[in-house]
Amino acid sequence: MMAAFEKHFDKLQFAILERKYDPKAGTNCACGAGRSLYRCQDCFTSISSCQQCLLRSHVDPPLHHIQRWTGTHFERTNLGDLGLMLFLGHSTSRCPNAPTNSNKRPTVIIHTNAIHKLHIEYCHCAHATDKPTQLSSAGLFPATTEKPETAFTFSVLKEFHTHTLSSKKSAYDYFIALQRLTNNVFPDRTYVSTLYVHSMRPYNPTFVWDLYREFLRVARVWKYLALTRF
Ligand SMILES: [Zn+2]
Ligand SMILES: [Zn+2]
Ligand SMILES: [Zn+2]
Known part of the structure; x- marks a missing residue:
């Protein structure tokens, strides 16, 4: 061959x-x-x-x-550092009711190709839903239901679920691969130097493991929903 x-x-x-x-x-x-x-x-x-x-x-x-x-x-x-904003609720446009001084929330977004960070501006209209629901409507699964600072794309959760069904790949191996996709040269440096900078979280050397724990938790919820709801 x-x-x-x-x-x-x-x-x-x-x-x-x-x-x-x-x-x-x-x-x-x-x-x-x-x-x-x-x-x-x-x-x-x-x-x-x-x-x-x-x-x-x-x-x-x-x-x-x-x-x-x-x-x-x-x-x-990365696009976040270059100024790309993610607007929710109005396709790709800014909410017309967003106050000019509204805080753009820095959010870590974990996708199939890497771990990203972007600033998100939520919809402020009278009919706007809460932040976790706005994230979900955009295909982003919030890591928490209170002030989410991390979200997982539906694609990454679906892909990981498919891996576990077909190859028994562990969550740890999958997460390490995502870390390498983000920065293959210095995978350990990825989070502190690149992702942490715009995170609102207080400095924590275990930041990467916080993300991993969030991944474990959300992947379990996704698996439950996949088996019982869709
Ligand atoms: Zn492109
Ligand atoms: Zn140009
Ligand atoms: Zn709006």
């Missing part, structure tokens, strides 16, 4: 390495208003653009891996 691929190894390796470089990085963005310093690793076409174009193209989907061109190479950054 390997022999069939062997004569293509050079071309395959070149294609893989070619994806790590973009000759347009650092040049003027197509919009003409900024430099092409950012690119998305999850969009099918990975064309570099300026920060504003990148944010405009990721209002939906908001949970993609983003890289920034440093001048010599691309390094990981």
